Amino acid sequence: MDNFPVVDQPNAFVDDYSEENALLVKSAVGLDSHLQKMVGNDFDSRMMQRCLELAKRATGRTSPNPLVGAVIVKDGEIVGEGFHPRAGEPHAEVFALKAAGDRARAATIYVSLEPCNHYGRTPPCSEALIAAGVAKVVVGMVDPNPLVAGGGIARLRAAGIEVVAGVDEEACQKLNEGFVHRILYKRPLGILKYAMTLDGKIATSAGHSAWVTNRDARNEVHQLRAACDAVIVGGNTVRQDNPYLTSHQEGANNPLRVVMSRSLRLPENAHLWQTTEAPTLVLTEVDANPDVKELLRKQGVEVLELTPLTPDKVMAYLYERGFCSVLWECGGILAASAIAQGAIQKILAFIAPKIIGGNNAPTPVGDLGFTTMTEALPLERVSWRVVGSDCLVEGYLPRKS
Numbered sequence: 001m002d003n004f005p006v007v008d009q010p011n012a013f014v015d016d017y018s019e020e021n022a023l024l025v026k027s028a029v030g031l032d033s034h035l036q037k038m039v040g041n042d043f044d045s046r047m048m049q050r051c052l053e054l055a056k057r058a059t060g061r062t063s064p065n066p067l068v069g070a071v072i073v074k075d076g077e078i079v080g081e082g083f084h085p086r087a088g089e090p091h092a093e094v095f096a097l098k099a100a101g102d103r104a105r106a107a108t109i110y111v112s113l114e115p116c117n118h119y120g121r122t123p124p125c126s127e128a129l130i131a132a133g134v135a136k137v138v139v140g141m142v143d144p145n146p147l148v149a150g151g152g153i154a155r156l157r158a159a160g161i162e163v164v165a166g167v168d169e170e171a172c173q174k175l176n177e178g179f180v181h182r183i184l185y186k187r188p189l190g191i192l193k194y195a196m197t198l199d200g201k202i203a204t205s206a207g208h209s210a211w212v213t214n215r216d217a218r219n220e221v222h223q224l225r226a227a228c229d230a231v232i233v234g235g236n237t238v239r240q241d242n243p244y245l246t247s248h249q250e251g252a253n254n255p256l257r258v259v260m261s262r263s264l265r266l267p268e269n270a271h272l273w274q275t276t277e278a279p280t281l282v283l284t285e286v287d288a289n290p291d292v293k294e295l296l297r298k299q300g301v302e303v304l305e306l307t308p309l310t311p312d313k314v315m316a317y318l319y320e321r322g323f324c325s326v327l328w329e330c331g332g333i334l335a336a337s338a339i340a341q342g343a344i345q346k347i348l349a350f351i352a353p354k355i356i357g358g359n360n361a362p363t364p365v366g367d368l369g370f371t372t373m374t375e376a377l378p379l380e381r382v383s384w385r386v387v388g389s390d391c392l393v394e395g396y397l398p399r400k401s
């Protein structure tokens with residue numbers, strides 16, 4: 001980015017956003033048959049990376065909307081930048097157009113997600129781009145939202161604007177994997193994160209788990225929490241670990257802290273109800289102890305009954321609440337149940353090069369009822385990297401057909 005002047009404070013001066021550019025357009029349904037994926041050149045790729053950087057400024061704050069960044073380039077110079085700050089506020093393209101002003105005419109706009117073409121909480125960006133007279137639109141990925149789904153690109157092309165789609169598509173898809181999953185499957189993306197020793201234990205036989213991993217790995221978990229809408233644990237984890245489940249980062253998003261507990265056998269003084277940086281929701285069943293419910297509510301905890309309390313029911317509820325990604329930081333029994341019910345799609349396993357042994361030491365995933373290796377769930381798209389002195393393995397569970 002060094003050779004290109006950038007706008008210091010994207011979105012800073014767009015508080016007088018107006019809808020003057022909005023015209024009613026018919027939402028396009030289905031993919032544009034002329035849509036051709038093209039991998040852009042090096043410059044396109046650098047601009048798309050900048051879009052992703054901008055998009056990440058709203059990490060954890062946009063659900064149910066995606067993270068999107070936009071950059072407008074005129075004569076090789078960046079003249080406007082923007083990102084989508086949260087649902088209900090203008091889209092990234094609108095902030096970038098506002099920043100560019102008249103310089104948007106005949107310019108190229110880079111945007112990490114296809115411009116929208118519908119009236120949602122905000123008017124269609126396709127029309128704003130047409131009205132601003134941009135000459136070219138470079139898109140990272142097609143929007144899977146059926147209200148857009150290629151219609152934005154088709155509308156721009158119909159207006160004579162050159163469109164290139166699919167630049168750095170993989171990175172754009174990855175940034176919004178939660179949003180994409182939400183749109184496609186009507187559930188938030190479920191991510192199971194655990195930290196285990198080289199011999200597969202998440203704690204000693206006595207239940208001691210602080211700490212399996214090194215500080216770098218724990219920092220990474222904090223960043224992960226900041227990017228998720230909710231983090232789920234069971235009552236056992238609250239009793240044994242007394243976790244905070246926050247992102248521990250100044251200015252970063254904190255997820256909703258969710259405790260699943262049928263019995264409501266929970267400590268009175270847990271950190272979760274004694275800290276206010278993040279809201280806490282306790283999910284239980286209708287006939288659970290009313291006195292504990294009352295006590296929790298008095299401490300500012302939201303208590304909800306979902307009967308029967310199952311991982312899928314919880315994910316269905318969190319979908320309705322507008323969430324895109326949910327982090328499961330629970331123990332093995334709940335993790336096994338969440339996997340069995342299809343509430344988890346992605347695994348993040350931190351592996352510390354330590355051995356603790358112990359026949360009764362807990363493992364990250366409890367009984368799945370498998371008796372043969374042929375039943376093992378083979379992870380897909382597996383990658384790994386070193387985090388401090390630990391290793392992080394990432395992969396995706398196969399979708400049940």
Ligand SMILES: Nc1nc(O)c(N)c(N[C@@H]2O[C@H](COP(=O)(O)O)[C@@H](O)[C@H]2O)n1
Pocket residue numbers: 064065066068069083084087088089090091092093111113114115116119120121122123125143145148
């Ligand atoms: N291209 C693009 N840029 C943004 O900044 C966006 N937020 C989106 N979002 C798409 O539009 C839908 C939300 O519309 P409203 O904010 O309700 O108007 C969202 O589901 C995406 O499809 N797109």
Ligand SMILES: [Zn+2]
Pocket residue numbers: 091093115116117123124125126
């Ligand atoms: Zn839009």
